[in-house]
Amino acid sequence: MSPQELALLIDFGSTYTKLVVVDLAQETVVAQSKAITTAETDITIGLEEALRRLPDGLGEAAHTFPYKLACSSAAGGLRVVAIGLVPELTAEAARRAALGAGARVLSVYTHRLTPRELQEIVGLAPDMILLAGGTDGGDERIILHNARALASSTISAPVVVAGNKDVAEEVEAVLREGGKKVRVTENVMPRLGQINVRPARRAIRELFMEHIVLAKGFHAAQAFVGRILMPTPAAVMRAARLLAQGTDEEEGLGELMVVDVGGATTDVHSIAEGTPRNGTVIRRGLPEPYAKRTVEGDLGLRVSAVSLLETVGKKRLQEQIGLKGNPDLEWLVQTLARDVGRVPRTPEEWAVDEGMARVAVGLSVERHVGRLQEVYLPTGHYFVQEGKDLTGIGHVIGTGGIFKYTQRGRKILSAALFDPTNPFLLKPRAPRLWIDRQYILWAMGLLGEIRPRVALHLMRRHLEEV
Structure with a gap:
C-alpha cells in the first residue's frame, strides 16, 4: 500500500x-x-x-x-439569512438555494426590512446573507431598499446578491459603499415561477471557502x-446524488432519500422528481428541486437534545422509548446533551438515544415530504399536492453516528415510512432500508469530486440493508 x-x-x-x-x-x-x-x-x-x-x-x-x-x-456550520420579496416566491427560492449549498438557514425575511428586523439580523450574527428580490425586469424598489438597509448596518457578513438583474450592479455598488463584501450572481427567480438556484449555490460555496472558513x-x-471544499451537508448531498444517478459507466440506485441524524440537526436529502403520481392530483407552489435538502435545527441527539424533547413532548418520546416505570426523561436527555461526545452507557441511555433518533427521523421526514389536500371543483373532486410526492422512491438510507452503534437501525429508520393513518402525508411506501454502518457517506461525497467511480463502488459495498 x-x-x-x-x-x-x-x-x-x-x-x-x-x-x-x-x-x-x-x-x-x-x-x-x-x-x-x-x-x-x-x-x-x-x-x-x-x-x-x-x-x-x-x-x-x-x-x-x-x-x-x-x-x-x-x-455552527454555514449560517445564512435569506432575504426576498414575496414569501412564497423569491424568498422561498433564496431559502432553497442556501439549503442546497449546505447552509443552515437562520431566518427568512420578506418585503422591506424594518429597523427591528435589521437588529434581529445583527443579533443572529449570520456567516452570510443571501439577498434576492424581484424577477428580472420586475420590482426594483424592495431589493434596493434592503441593500441600503444592510449597507448602513453593523452587519459584517458577506452578501450574495441574487435578485433582479436590472439593478444588480446598483445593489452591489450600494453594499460596497457600505463596506460590505459582495458577490453578485444570477437571479434565483428570473421569471415568475422559474427557479434558478444553482448559480447562487455556487456563489455561496465559493464565499464559504474564501471567507467563512478563515473567519x-x-x-x-x-x-x-x-482547502475546505464544502459544508458537510453539501458533501452528503453530493454522495446521495452520486448513489442515485451513478456515473457514465455505471447506473445508480435510482430515486432515494438520505436521513442524516446528527448531534445538532437532522437533515433529509431526497433525490427524486416528486411529481404527482395520478391524474386527480393538481400541483401547487413552486417547482420542487430534484435534489432537495431540509434541515431541522430542533431535532438533534446531543446539542439539540433538549430542543427535541421540547418539540415532541414527553408523551411522544416516552412512546418511542418504551421504558417501563416512570424514568426521568428530562434528566436522561440533559445527561446526553451535556456530553456531546457521549456514547450511551446504560440500557436507559440507549433507549433514550434510539427513541430520540426514531422521533427525529419521523418528524424530519414529515417536514420534508409533500402533502395532499382535498378540494372540490365544479369539474369534480381533486387533490392538491404541495411539496414532493416521495411515496414511490425505492430506497431510504440512514446515516449519522447513531446508525454506527445501534442494533435497531431498521426500527429507527422505519419512522420515515408511509403511515396509513395519515395518507395525505406523502412519505415513502415500500422502499428498501439501508444504514451507513461505517458512517462514510460524507466522505464519499468528497471522494466523488475526484474519483466518482470509486466512491460509488464503496457506497454500494458498505451500505447495509436492514
Whole structure:
C-alpha cells in the first residue's frame, strides 16, 4: 500500500473531527478515526489527535498523500439569512438555494426590512446573507431598499446578491459603499415561477471557502488540507446524488432519500422528481428541486437534545422509548446533551438515544415530504399536492453516528415510512432500508469530486440493508 495511492478525507464536524483513509487503487477503506472537534480553541488540536489515532503510521504519513479533502460543519456550520420579496416566491427560492449549498438557514425575511428586523439580523450574527428580490425586469424598489438597509448596518457578513438583474450592479455598488463584501450572481427567480438556484449555490460555496472558513479559525488546518471544499451537508448531498444517478459507466440506485441524524440537526436529502403520481392530483407552489435538502435545527441527539424533547413532548418520546416505570426523561436527555461526545452507557441511555433518533427521523421526514389536500371543483373532486410526492422512491438510507452503534437501525429508520393513518402525508411506501454502518457517506461525497467511480463502488459495498 503506497502513500501515493491513498486519499485522506476529513470532516470537521460539530461534535467530532472524523477521518477516512481510502486506497484508490484497491478501492477499499483502509482506516478510520475520530477525535473531539476543537473549533473553540484550535481546530488543528482535534485534527492532530484524530491523525494520531490512525493505525499503522498512517497519521504520520498523511502529509504525503496526494489527496487531502475536507468538509466542515464545525462552529455552527454555514449560517445564512435569506432575504426576498414575496414569501412564497423569491424568498422561498433564496431559502432553497442556501439549503442546497449546505447552509443552515437562520431566518427568512420578506418585503422591506424594518429597523427591528435589521437588529434581529445583527443579533443572529449570520456567516452570510443571501439577498434576492424581484424577477428580472420586475420590482426594483424592495431589493434596493434592503441593500441600503444592510449597507448602513453593523452587519459584517458577506452578501450574495441574487435578485433582479436590472439593478444588480446598483445593489452591489450600494453594499460596497457600505463596506460590505459582495458577490453578485444570477437571479434565483428570473421569471415568475422559474427557479434558478444553482448559480447562487455556487456563489455561496465559493464565499464559504474564501471567507467563512478563515473567519472560523480554519486557516491553520488549511495549511495541511489545502482547502475546505464544502459544508458537510453539501458533501452528503453530493454522495446521495452520486448513489442515485451513478456515473457514465455505471447506473445508480435510482430515486432515494438520505436521513442524516446528527448531534445538532437532522437533515433529509431526497433525490427524486416528486411529481404527482395520478391524474386527480393538481400541483401547487413552486417547482420542487430534484435534489432537495431540509434541515431541522430542533431535532438533534446531543446539542439539540433538549430542543427535541421540547418539540415532541414527553408523551411522544416516552412512546418511542418504551421504558417501563416512570424514568426521568428530562434528566436522561440533559445527561446526553451535556456530553456531546457521549456514547450511551446504560440500557436507559440507549433507549433514550434510539427513541430520540426514531422521533427525529419521523418528524424530519414529515417536514420534508409533500402533502395532499382535498378540494372540490365544479369539474369534480381533486387533490392538491404541495411539496414532493416521495411515496414511490425505492430506497431510504440512514446515516449519522447513531446508525454506527445501534442494533435497531431498521426500527429507527422505519419512522420515515408511509403511515396509513395519515395518507395525505406523502412519505415513502415500500422502499428498501439501508444504514451507513461505517458512517462514510460524507466522505464519499468528497471522494466523488475526484474519483466518482470509486466512491460509488464503496457506497454500494458498505451500505447495509436492514
